[in-house]
Structures are given as structure tokens and as C-alpha cells.
Amino acid sequence: MSKLHLVFGGRVADPRTLDFTDLASLDIVGLFPDYASAEKAWRGAAQRTVDDAEMKYVVVHLHRLLEPPLEG
Numbered sequence: 001m002s003k004l005h006l007v008f009g010g011r012v013a014d015p016r017t018l019d020f021t022d023l024a025s026l027d028i029v030g031l032f033p034d035y036a037s038a039e040k041a042w043r044g045a046a047q048r049t050v051d052d053a054e055m056k057y058v059v060v061h062l063h064r065l066l067e068p069p070l071e072g
Contacts, residue, residue: 002033002034002063003033003034003035003061003063004031004032004033004062004063004066005031005032005033005034005035005037005038005059005060005061005062005063006028006030006031006032006038006059006060006062007028007029007030007032007038007041007042007045007057007058007059007060008026008027008028008029008057008058008060009026009027009029009045009046009049009055009056009057009058010022010023010025010026010027010055010056011025011054011055011056012054012055012056015053015054015056018056018058020056027045027057029041029042029045029057031062035059035061038059039059042057042058042059045057
């Protein structure tokens, strides 16, 4: 089974947080089947905006949301 990862980014109110200011203008980089390819895409997107402190890109581990830990 693939371990899906989502890479997206956008403007944040404070670079130390994940408080995205305009959800309508998020840059959805894509879905990736493994962390290595997601990280490569994240690095590329983040590098393009390295001089803009208000832009932030993240990798979301979707597989963790789809497979929550079992109770017990």
C-alpha cells in the first residue's frame, strides 16, 4: 500500500506557525506515493520561494490520517 503524502504551501501570518492566511490561494504541489518523492517536491517548491518569509510549504502524511492507530 502507498503511503500517501500531500505537499502544499501558501502565505502564513507568522512563519513560525501553520496559520495560512488565504486558503483559496494555497499552492497544491501534489500527492506523492512516498515520503522521498514528497520531500523532493517540497524542497523544490520551498526553494523557489526562499526569499519570501511569508511563504511556507509543508508535507502532510495523509496515510497517518487514513490509518489511525488502533485503540488498546
